């Protein structure tokens with residue numbers, strides 16, 4: 001059978017009760033007329049369709065973004081230097097694959113079901129008990145899935161998960177605020193997942209590492225030079241020179257330490 005061809009109607013059955021489904025042409029989000037389950041009709045099969053309810057409102061989303069910007073991953077004072085240029089809300093689709101791992105532990109694999117620049121989405125921890133039946137009133141804010149289930153299954157398989165281990169497959173729409181912000185003439189995108197309030201971003205103005213590396217190299221270089229004093233002294237002088245060199249090395253080391261410490265503190269305060 002051509003996998004791209006739509007399933008015959010007789011094979012479209014509710015995942016919950018098994019009743020036959022008769023979606024309209026092109027209809028993908030379906031509510032079972034028999035049991036009321038929300039299902040998603042993919043080209044290849046029918047799966048449950050869940051949604052997560054938001055607990056975070058628009059103001060709280062901005063506050064969470066500011067909190068993340070003030071954190072340690074991003075450049076210093078990003079929360080004050082960045083300008084939020086837009087904020088939108090939508091339900092973003094994820095493919096949800098549940099399986100049993102070692103010790104009967106449940107493992108969840110997520111794959112984006114639509115295009116996104118924030119691939120961090122698949123590392124979300126979904127609060128499992130909070131999944132609700134997808135409600136058609138969300139349609140206006142829901143991004144339709146554009147990644148076929150088969151493609152998502154291939155991605156999961158590439159990560160070493162055999163399809164046979166998957167015990168539950170579903171489409172989940174998660175509430176997400178997309179915030180765009182400008183910093184130094186560049187625009188960045190961050191997501192605030194509105195069920196748990198987690199902030200996600202792939203690309204952001206990160207703390208520069210070069211100054212830390214430089215400070216580390218300076219410190220290492222100074223102490224290496226000091227350590228060479230007794231070695232050189234022993235090579236060019238007699239046996240007592242080594243002791244003298246050692247004394248000079250220790251003395252200068254004690255003198256240099258506060259300056260090097262101050263350099264490290266200065267770098268930490270600036271970057």
Ligand SMILES: [Zn+2]
Nearest residue numbers: 014017032035
């Ligand atoms: Zn049903």
